[in-house]
Structures are given as structure tokens and as C-alpha cells.
Amino acid sequence: MYAFDFVKPSSIDDAVKALSAEGAQPIAGGQTLIPTLKARLNAPETLVSLTGIAELKGVCRDGDVLVIGAGTSHAAVARDAAAEFPGLAALALQIGDPAVRNRGTLGGSIANNDPAACYPAAVLATGATVVTDRREIAADDFFQGMFTTALEEGEIVTSVRFPIPEVSAYAKFAQPASRFALTGVFVAKFAEGVRVAVTGASEDGVFRWTEAEEALVRSFAPEALADLRVPDGGMINDLHGTPAYRAHLVGVMTRRAVKAAS
Numbered sequence: 001m002y003a004f005d006f007v008k009p010s011s012i013d014d015a016v017k018a019l020s021a022e023g024a025q026p027i028a029g030g031q032t033l034i035p036t037l038k039a040r041l042n043a044p045e046t047l048v049s050l051t052g053i054a055e056l057k058g059v060c061r062d063g064d065v066l067v068i069g070a071g072t073s074h075a076a077v078a079r080d081a082a083a084e085f086p087g088l089a090a091l092a093l094q095i096g097d098p099a100v101r102n103r104g105t106l107g108g109s110i111a112n113n114d115p116a117a118c119y120p121a122a123v124l125a126t127g128a129t130v131v132t133d134r135r136e137i138a139a140d141d142f143f144q145g146m147f148t149t150a151l152e153e154g155e156i157v158t159s160v161r162f163p164i165p166e167v168s169a170y171a172k173f174a175q176p177a178s179r180f181a182l183t184g185v186f187v188a189k190f191a192e193g194v195r196v197a198v199t200g201a202s203e204d205g206v207f208r209w210t211e212a213e214e215a216l217v218r219s220f221a222p223e224a225l226a227d228l229r230v231p232d233g234g235m236i237n238d239l240h241g242t243p244a245y246r247a248h249l250v251g252v253m254t255r256r257a258v259k260a261a262s
Contacts, residue, residue: 028108070107087168125197169260183249
């Protein structure tokens with residue numbers, strides 16, 4: 001790990017100011033950043049901690065929307081969203097282990113946009129809105145490929161606004177050691193339609209399976225997906241699974257999510 005300065009602002013304005021300095025980088029729970037620093041794969045001049053900003057934390061309902069602060073830990077989401085949005089709470093409870101869930105944050109996860117992370121599937125499947133210190137970004141515009149988002153340099157995610165679906169569920173085939181998703185699928189049913197988002201499978205990161213959405217609008221049941229297949233082109237190929245294996249898992253996990261939701 002290289003030497004760096006560390007600052008811990010207490011407000012969003014102070015954090016934005018600190019991040020305007022050359023070589024500054026934000027850190028939330030640090031579950032991805034700290035290992036990269038230890039491996040000397042990243043060398044920021046200054047780390048700007050977001051953990052001391054109270055306005056970035058918390059879960060509250062605003063009409064038909066659940067608003068979650070970007071600095072809210074996975075464990076807090078699992079606990080505090082359970083009554084209003086059980087599908088999202090159940091997803092949070094499947095992330096990592098207790099140590100990761102108590103340190104990692106919603107905002108850090110989606111800003112990093114790991115192709116095997118869980119939260120991006122929930123954000124995309126619900127059509128959530130990512131709120132930053134500068135603007136609001138629709139989920140369909142936010143995720144732009146592996147480890148890539150619409151965030152600009154120094155822009156901070158402050159909260160995520162999740163429309164609350166009628167029913168929802170997340171089905172995840174986890175890598176046993178890391179607990180990342182080899183393939184994970186979040187299904188959300190709204191009065192106006194169904195959204196299905198897949199994580200862990202594609203080289204491009206999280207994506208919507210529109211064919212499944214159309215089939216589930218006609219019949220929200222696992223059997224509606226029986227004849228659907230996802231092409232294996234562009235799927236991740238590593239020691240944990242071939243593209244064909246992951247494409248197969250997409251169908252399996254989607255059917256499981258629908259069964260759990262219904």
C-alpha cells in the first residue's frame with residue numbers, strides 16, 4: 001500500500017470540495033478499494049471518507065418509493081427495508097459475510113459497478129433513480145458496462161430512490177468463497193409491467209432480460225419462461241463457469257426468482 005492522506009468530511013459539501021483536489025478519491029465501506037490499495041493496484045494521493053456524513057445514511061419511505069442513503073450499510077438495508085421492501089432486504093442479506101455487510105454500502109457498490117455485484121440488479125430491475133450531489137440518473141442510464149457508470153469525476157452518489165414493486169425477489173447462485181454472484185437475477189412486478197435484471201453473467205455487467213419481461217407480463221409464473229434461452233455470446237468465461245453455463249443459470253435463477261416472488 002502506498003502512502004496517502006486521509007480526510008473525513010462531515011457534510012456532502014465538504015466532501016465535494018475535498019474531492020476537487022487532484023489525486024483525491026472517495027471511500028465508503030472500502031470493501032473493494034482497500035484490497036486494491038493493499039495490492040498496489042491503486043495509488044490515490046488523498047482518500048476522502050464518506051462514512052462521517054450522517055445525511056448519506058438511512059432508509060425511509062416516500063409515498064411509493066423507498067429512499068436509501070448511499071452510505072447505508074448492507075446490514076442496515078437488510079434490517080430497515082424488510083417491512084417496506086422485503087425483496088431488497090433479502091438481497092442485502094445475501095451479500096458477502098457479516099463483516100462485509102456491516103462495512104459495505106449501497107452507494108459504494110453501485111458506484112463501483114462490479115459485474116458480479118448484487119445491488120445493480122435491484123437498482124435496474126426496479127427502475128430506480130440514482131441521486132447524486134449534482135443530478136438524478138435513471139437506472140437504465142446509470143450502468144454503462146463493467147466497472148463503468150454515468151458518474152462524472154468527483155460526483156458523489158447521495159441516495160437511491162427505489163420504486164416499491166407489488167412483489168419482487170432475488171435469486172443468486174453464489175461463488176462460495178467470495179459470495180459474489182456467478183449469476184443473480186432480480187425480478188420486480190409492478191402494476192404497469194415486469195422488470196428482470198441479471199448480474200454476474202455478462203462481460204458488460206448488469207443487464208435487463210427483456211424477453212423474460214415480456215413473457216412474465218403475459219403470465220407471471222416460472223412456466224412462462226420455459227422456452228426462453230439467453231444467448232451465451234458475451235457471457236463471462238472464467239474458472240468458475242463457461243459462457244454456456246452462465247447463460248443456463250440466467251434461466252434457472254430467473255425462474256427461481258419468479259417462484260419466490262409469486
